Amino acid sequence: MSVTRIRILFFWVLTTVAMILHFDFHIGDLFYGIDIVRPGANGQKPAALVVIRFVFEIFPLIWAVALLYASSGLWRTINFGLTIPFTLSHLAHVFEEIKEGDPSQLLLLTFVALMSILLTLESWKWRKQEH
Numbered sequence: 001m002s003v004t005r006i007r008i009l010f011f012w013v014l015t016t017v018a019m020i021l022h023f024d025f026h027i028g029d030l031f032y033g034i035d036i037v038r039p040g041a042n043g044q045k046p047a048a049l050v051v052i053r054f055v056f057e058i059f060p061l062i063w064a065v066a067l068l069y070a071s072s073g074l075w076r077t078i079n080f081g082l083t084i085p086f087t088l089s090h091l092a093h094v095f096e097e098i099k100e101g102d103p104s105q106l107l108l109l110t111f112v113a114l115m116s117i118l119l120t121l122e123s124w125k126w127r128k129q130e131h
Contacts, residue, residue, distance in 0.1 A: 004126045005071065008079065011119035012064040015090070018112045019056045025105055060086075076127040083120040090116040 029036050067079065090113040097106045 002126070002129070004122050004129065005067070007122045008119060008126060009064050009067055011115050011122065012060045012067070015086070015112050015115050015119065016057055016060040016064075018108060018115065022105065022108055022112070025102075025108065056086075056089075073127075076123075076129075080120070080123040080127045083116070083123045087113070087116040087120045 026036055063079075063082070067075070090109070094106070094109045094113045097109050100106075
């Protein structure tokens with residue numbers, strides 16, 4: 001397995017772990033008496049939460065496992081294509097957090113965005129390598 005491919009797998013898993021930490025940081029505010037209830041919350045999880053968790057926490061792990069076994073040119077192209085919306089969403093998340101002003105979240109999300117950029121760059125390199 002090439003170093004580039006190992007980096008790609010690592011960045012997929014690392015960004016996922018960091019997004020799980022992002023949620024954990026929100027929950028951690030409870031220990032300090034900070035109200036974390038969303039405005040308009042009614043005690044039911046919105047369907048969008050399931051989608052967001054799948055897209056940013058479950059799917060990347062499934063994808064990383066798939067990349068352990070698949071490396072065709074098509075897989076490389078799909079992998080690269082998937083990194084673009086992920087990176088854009090992570091960058092948007094950083095800009096949203098700048099408005100919120102939580103330094104811990106901002107540091108974490110900036111790290112995630114940087115890892116996502118590296119994921120995209122490594123995926124581009126892997127896509128261009130001979131199979």
